[in-house]
Amino acid sequence: MKSKKKAVVLLSGGMDSCITAAEAVIKHSEVFFLHFSYRQRTEKRELKAFNEIAKFFSVKNKIILKSDFLKIIGGSSLTDFSKNLGKSRIDGIPDTYVPFRNGIFISIASAFAESVGAEYIYIGAVWEDSSGYPDCRPEFYKAMNKAVNLGTRPSSKIKIITPIINLKKSEIIKKGIRLKAPLHLTWSCYQNSRIACGKCESCKLRLKAFKEAGIIDPIPYKK
C-alpha cells in the first residue's frame, strides 16, 4: 500500500539518486522528480539520464531548475573547468566537492516541497564508503531537517529521507537490483560524452562496486 503523502526526489541521473528514486516511487503514490542543471561538466548528459529515468518510472512531475550560481561561486573542479578533476584534496576532501551543494539542493527542494504540499524529500547521499563530502554525513541531514522545519510553515512538517546513506557502494547496487532500478540508464562518468570513459575516478568507483557486488554493469564503456 503506497503512502498518499507526496514526495520530492532529488534526481541527478547517477546511480545513487536513481536507486533512491526507485524507493520513493515504490513507497509514494505521487512523486516529483527535481533536477538541477548548474553548469556542471556533465550537465547535458545528466539531464538525458534524468529524463530517461523519469520516463522509465512514468513520472510526469518533472522539475528542471537551471542556475549558474554554483559555477559563479566556484571552488570545485566539477564546475571550474580550468581545474584538474579528482587530483587533489583539501582537509581530506576531494576537489570535486562543490561547496555546500547538497545544502543548497535540500533548501530548494524544501521550498518546492512546501509549495506543492509534499512531506518527504528523498536524496541519494552516501556517507559510508564514499568520498568524504561533508554534506553527505548523516548528522548534516539531521541538523538540516531541523532547520528546514523551523524555517518553513508549521503545517509543512518536511522529512528528509536518505535511504542509502549508510550503505556501501556494492550494497547500493544490490539494493538497486532488488528494487528493479533502471541502472542501465544511469550516468556516473565525469565526462560529458555518449559512452562512459571507464577511466575517471567516478567510473573506477562504479566498476569496482559492481565487481564487489558480483553483478555486471549494464552500461557500455569505451573500448
Next chain:
Amino acid sequence: MKSKKKAVVLLSGGMDSCITAAEAVIKHSEVFFLHFSYRQRTEKRELKAFNEIAKFFSVKNKIILKSDFLKIIGGSSLTDFSKNLGKSRIDGIPDTYVPFRNGIFISIASAFAESVGAEYIYIGAVWEDSSGYPDCRPEFYKAMNKAVNLGTRPSSKIKIITPIINLKKSEIIKKGIRLKAPLHLTWSCYQNSRIACGKCESCKLRLKAFKEAGIIDPIPYKK
C-alpha cells in the same frame, strides 16, 4: 579595529539589509555583497538600490546571482504576479512569504563564503515586530548555522550574524541613523517603479516605523 575575517552580506537593497550591511562594513575590513535576482516583482528596482548602496560603501566585491527557480517553485505573491499582494494569510503567514527563501539564500551564501574563505554571513532578518515569516525566527538561524557547519569543510567555521533580528522596526531605523546607513538609497515598496507608492503594505510599515522613531523618511513618495 576592524576584524580581518571576511564577511558575506546578503543585501537585497531594502532598509533591513542596508543597516545590516552598515554594521558588517564597520566591523570587517573585507566584505562581499551578495544579491539575488529571483524574478521578484521589484527585481530591477532592488538591483538599482543594491548597486547604489554598494557604491556608497565603496564595496567592490559585488556578486549578483540570477535564478528563476523561486519563480518556478511559486507559492508566493512576490513571485507569482497573478496573485494579489498582501491580501491573504495561511497559518497566519502573509502571502508574500516565499517558501524557505532565507534558507536558500543562507545555503548559497554559505557555499560562497566557503569558496572565498569568509567566516561570517550577515543577514537582515527581523523577527520581533515583523511579518511572521518562519525563516526569520532566531531558532531557525541557530539550527541553520549548525547544519551549515556540519555540511561544509571542518576548516570553514561559518557564523551567521543577524544583527537586527530582535529589534523593532523603529529601533532598526534608529540603529541605521547611528551607523550612518544610506537609508535614502533603500527600496521597500512592492512596486517596481522609480518613486515609492506610499500605499502598499511594505510602504505603510516603513512609514509607520519612521514615524515611531521620530525621524523623517529620506525617500520621496508619490503624491
